[in-house]
Amino acid sequence: MIKKIGLALLAPAVALAFAVGVAALALLAVGVNPAEAFGLMWDFSRTSTSVASMFNRAIPLYVSAVAVAIGFQMKLFNIGVEGQFAVAALFAGWVGGSIALWAPLHIIVIILAAAGVGAIWAGIAGILKVTRGVNEVVATIMLNFIGFSVIGFFLGNFFSVDSGALNQSTPPLQPSGQLPGMNWVFTFLGFSEPRGTELQGFLLIAVLIGIGYHLLVWKTRFGFELRASGMNPGAARMSGVNPKKMILYTMLISGGIAGMVGLSTMLGKLHAYTQDFPRMLGFTGIAVALLGRNNAVGMAFGALLFGFMDRSALVLDLNDIPKEVVQIIQGVVVLAVVIAYEVVARFIKNREIKSASEATKNLPGQPGEALA
Amino acid sequence: MTAETRDLRVENSVPKQRLSGARKYVLFAVGGLFVLSVVQLFEGTNQLTAPGTWGAALRLTIPIMLAALGGLYSERSGVINIGLEGMMIAGTWFGAWAGWQYGPWAGVWLGLAGGALFGLIHAIATVTFAVDQIVSGVAINILGLGSMRFLSSVLYTADTGGGATQSPRIQDFIGTFSVPLLSDWFNALSDKGWFFLSDVAGIFAGVTTGVSWLTFWALLLIPLSWWLLWRTAWGLRLRSAGENPWAAESLGVPVLRMKYWGVLISGALAGLGGAYLVVVQAGIYREGMTAGRGFIGLGAMIFGNYNPFGLLAGAGIFGYSDALRLRQNSVHGILLLIAIGLLLLALYSLMKKKWEPAGLQGVFALLFFIWWFTTDDVPGQIVTATPYIITLLVLSLATQRLRMPAADGAQYRKGEAH
Numbered sequence: 001m002i003k004k005i006g007l008a009l010l011a012p013a014v015a016l017a018f019a020v021g022v023a024a025l026a027l028l029a030v031g032v033n034p035a036e037a038f039g040l041m042w043d044f045s046r047t048s049t050s051v052a053s054m055f056n057r058a059i060p061l062y063v064s065a066v067a068v069a070i071g072f073q074m075k076l077f078n079i080g081v082e083g084q085f086a087v088a089a090l091f092a093g094w095v096g097g098s099i100a101l102w103a104p105l106h107i108i109v110i111i112l113a114a115a116g117v118g119a120i121w122a123g124i125a126g127i128l129k130v131t132r133g134v135n136e137v138v139a140t141i142m143l144n145f146i147g148f149s150v151i152g153f154f155l156g157n158f159f160s161v162d163s164g165a166l167n168q169s170t171p172p173l174q175p176s177g178q179l180p181g182m183n184w185v186f187t188f189l190g191f192s193e194p195r196g197t198e199l200q201g202f203l204l205i206a207v208l209i210g211i212g213y214h215l216l217v218w219k220t221r222f223g224f225e226l227r228a229s230g231m232n233p234g235a236a237r238m239s240g241v242n243p244k245k246m247i248l249y250t251m252l253i254s255g256g257i258a259g260m261v262g263l264s265t266m267l268g269k270l271h272a273y274t275q276d277f278p279r280m281l282g283f284t285g286i287a288v289a290l291l292g293r294n295n296a297v298g299m300a301f302g303a304l305l306f307g308f309m310d311r312s313a314l315v316l317d318l319n320d321i322p323k324e325v326v327q328i329i330q331g332v333v334v335l336a337v338v339i340a341y342e343v344v345a346r347f348i349k350n351r352e353i354k355s356a357s358e359a360t361k362n363l364p365g366q367p368g369e370a371l372a
Numbered sequence: 373m374t375a376e377t378r379d380l381r382v383e384n385s386v387p388k389q390r391l392s393g394a395r396k397y398v399l400f401a402v403g404g405l406f407v408l409s410v411v412q413l414f415e416g417t418n419q420l421t422a423p424g425t426w427g428a429a430l431r432l433t434i435p436i437m438l439a440a441l442g443g444l445y446s447e448r449s450g451v452i453n454i455g456l457e458g459m460m461i462a463g464t465w466f467g468a469w470a471g472w473q474y475g476p477w478a479g480v481w482l483g484l485a486g487g488a489l490f491g492l493i494h495a496i497a498t499v500t501f502a503v504d505q506i507v508s509g510v511a512i513n514i515l516g517l518g519s520m521r522f523l524s525s526v527l528y529t530a531d532t533g534g535g536a537t538q539s540p541r542i543q544d545f546i547g548t549f550s551v552p553l554l555s556d557w558f559n560a561l562s563d564k565g566w567f568f569l570s571d572v573a574g575i576f577a578g579v580t581t582g583v584s585w586l587t588f589w590a591l592l593l594i595p596l597s598w599w600l601l602w603r604t605a606w607g608l609r610l611r612s613a614g615e616n617p618w619a620a621e622s623l624g625v626p627v628l629r630m631k632y633w634g635v636l637i638s639g640a641l642a643g644l645g646g647a648y649l650v651v652v653q654a655g656i657y658r659e660g661m662t663a664g665r666g667f668i669g670l671g672a673m674i675f676g677n678y679n680p681f682g683l684l685a686g687a688g689i690f691g692y693s694d695a696l697r698l699r700q701n702s703v704h705g706i707l708l709l710i711a712i713g714l715l716l717l718a719l720y721s722l723m724k725k726k727w728e729p730a731g732l733q734g735v736f737a738l739l740f741f742i743w744w745f746t747t748d749d750v751p752g753q754i755v756t757a758t759p760y761i762i763t764l765l766v767l768s769l770a771t772q773r774l775r776m777p778a779a780d781g782a783q784y785r786k787g788e789a790h
Binding site for chain 1: 497501503506507508511512521522524668670674751753754
C-alpha cells in the first residue's frame with residue numbers, strides 16, 4: 001500500500017523536476033542564473049500577501065479542475081469549461097446585480113444561477129452526444145466559441161450598465177451579494193495580515209466542492225457507475241448502467257461545477273461580470289486535473305502549485321527575468337506528468353503480471369491456465 | 373432492421389450514389405449561387421458576391437484549411453490532434469521571427485518547422501508513450517502558448533520594435549498574382565450588375581485577382597493530400613494505422629512510424645497555417661492572433677468527413693462568414709440566406725416524407741424570415757457564431773454519414789495484438 005502511494009507520488013515529483021529542469025535550461029539559454037531566479041520566487045512567495053494571492057489564484061483553478069475531473073472519471077472530455085464558466089458568470093452576474101436580498105440568500109441565488117447556466121451550456125453538448133452521437137470534445141469546443149459570441153451579444157445589448165463604456169460590465173453586486181474576505185485567518189494563525197489582497201471567502205465553498213466531489217465519486221452509487229463506465233463501458237453496460245443517462249448526468253454536473261469557476265472572482269473581487277473577466281481558467285483547469293490525477297487532494301496541490309507559480313512569477317519581472325518561464329514549467333509539467341503516470345502504470349501492471357505468473361507457476365495444470 | 377437487410381441496402385445504394393455524386397455537387401453549387409443572387413436582389417446589395425468579399429474569404433479560409441488538413445493526416449493515422457492550436461501558435465511565432473530576420477519565404481519554412489516540432493512532441497507522447505491523445509493535445513496547447521510567450525519576451529525586446537506580446541514587422545509580403553485575362557473578364561462582368569451572371573463572375577473575380585502565391589500552393593495541397601492518402605501505398609499504410617493498427621501490424625506495416633509521419637505532417641501543416649496568418653495577412657506576430665483557428669480547423673475537418681475536399685468546404689464556410697463579418701454592411705442578408713436554406717431543406721424533407729424534421733425546419737425558416745423582415749441589421753456577434761452553430765448542426769444532423777477512422781484515439785502499443 002505504502003509502496004503504491006510512493007509510486008503514485010513519484011510520477012508527479014519526477015515530472016515537476018523535469019519541468020523545472022527544462023525551465024532552468026531555458027533560463028540558462030537567455031543568460032539568467034536559474035538558481036537565482038527560483039530563489040527569488042521562493043523568497044517572494046513566503047509573505048502573507050503572496051500566500052493569500054496564491055490561494056486566490058488556486059481557487060478557480062481547483063473548481064475548474066473538479067469540473068473537468070468528473071468527466072474524466074468516465075473518459076468524457078469536457079473541454080468546454082472555458083465557455084461554460086464565462087457564460088455562467090455573465091448570467092449570474094446579471095441576476096446577482098439586478099436583485100438585492102438577505103445576504104446569504106443573495107449569494108446562494110447567484111451560485112445557483114451560475115451552476116444552472118453552466119449545466120445548461122454543458123448540457124447542450126450532453127444532449128447532442130446522447131441523442132445525435134456528436135463527439136463531446138468537438139461540441140464543447142464549438143460551444144466555447146458560441147458562448148463568447150453570446151456573452152458579447154448580451155453584454156453589449158442588454159446586461160451592460162453603460163453600453164458606451166470601454167470596459168462594459170453587468171450591474172455591480174449589492175453588498176449583500178458580496179462574499180466577505182478571510183484575511184482574519186492569517187492574524188488568527190499568528191501571521192501578518194496580507195496587504196492589498198483579501199483571501200477570498202469562496203475558498204470555503206471550493207473546499208466543499210472538493211469534498212462533495214470526493215464523496216460523489218467514491219461513496220455513491222452514481223460514482224461507482226461513473227467509474228465503472230470509465231474503466232470498462234461494455235462491462236458497465238452489461239451490468240445495467242445506462243450509458244446515455246450517465247453521459248447526460250455527468251455533463252450536467254460537470255457544467256454545473258464549471259459554472260462556479262468564475263464566482264470566486266466575482267463575489268470576492270470584481271463584484272460584476274466585466275469584459276476583462278479572467279479567461280483561460282477552463283483550459284488551465286484541465287491541466288490541474290491532469291496534474292492531480294482527478295484526485296480531490298491531488299488537484300488541490302496542483303491548483304496551489306499553479307497559483308504559486310503565477311504569483312511568484314511577478315517577482316521575476318521586477319528583476320528583469322522573463323516571467324513567462326513559469327508557463328514553460330506549467331506546460332512541460334502537464335505533459336511530463338501524463339507520460340510519467342503512463343510509465344508508472346505500465347510498470348505496476350508488468351510487475352503484477354510477473355508476480356501473478358510467479359505465484360501460479362507451481363500450481364498444477366497447464367502454464368497460463370490460472371491466468372486465463 | 374436486421375443486419376442482413378441493411379447490408380443489402382448499402383450494396384444497392386453504392387453504384388447509384390457514385391453516378392450522381394459529382395452532378396449533385398454541381399447542382400448544389402449552382403443552386404447555392406442562385407439563392408445568393410436572389411438574396412442580394414432583396415437586400416439591395418452586391419456584397420455577398422462582391423470580388424472583395426470573396427477575396428477576403430479565400431484569405432481567411434486558407435489558415436483554417438491548413439489546420440484542418442493537418443488534423444486530417446494525424447487523425448487518419450489514428451492520433452486525435454487537439455493540439456493543432458498550439459502547433460499553429462508555434463507557426464505564427466516562428467513564421468514571424470524568420471520573416472523578420474530573413475524575409476517571408478523563410479518565415480513560411482520556419483513556421484512549418486516550428487509546427488512540426490510541436491507535432492514531434494505530440495508524437496512522442498502519444499505514439500511512443502501511448503498517453504491519452506486528448507490529454508496530450510491539451511498539454512501541447514498550453515505548452516505552445518507558454519513557450520512562445522517566453523520566446524517573445526526574450527527576443528522581441530523594445531529596441532527591436534516589438535514587445536512581449538508582438539513581434540517586429542516582417543520584412544516583406546509574399547507576392548500576389550492575378551490570373552491573366554480571366555481576372556479582368558470576371559471583374560468587368562461583375563461590374564455590369566446583371567442578375568446571377570455578374571454575381572457568379574464576382575465570385576470568380578474575387579478568387580482570381582490578387583491571389584497570394586502561398587494561397588495558390590496551399591490550395592494545391594488539397595488534391596496532393598488526396599492523392600497521397602488515397603492513391604499511394606504510403607497513404608494506404610498511414611490510413612491502415614488509423615483504421616486497424618493491429619491488423620496493419622500483422623501485415624508488416626510499420627504502424628508507429630506511420631503515426632509519427634501523420635502527426636509530424638499534421639504539426640507542419642498547422643504551423644504553415646500559422647505562418648500564413650503572419651506572412652500573408654498580418655505581417656506581424658501578435659499573441660492570440662490564431663484566435664482558436666486550430667480548433668476551428670478541427671471542426672472543419674470533421675465537418676468535411678475526414679476528407680480533403682470536404683474539409684476545404686468546411687473551412688470555406690468559416691472563411692466566408694468571417695469575411696462577411698468584416699464587411700459589416702452585408703451581414704443582414706445572411707438571415708434571408710439562412711431562411712431560404714432552411715426552407716429548401718424543409719422541402720427536401722417533405723419530398724422524403726420526413727414530416728417531423730420538415731416541420732421543424734419550416735418553423736425555423738419562418739422565424740429567420742420574420743427576423744430578416746423586421747430588422748435592418750444583425751449584431752456582429754451572431755455572424756461570428758454562425759459557422760460554429762452550422763458545424764454543430766451539421767454534426768448533429770449528419771453523424772450517421774460522418775465516419776471517423778475506426779481506431780482514431782486508440783492507445784495502440786506495438787505487439788499488443790492478440
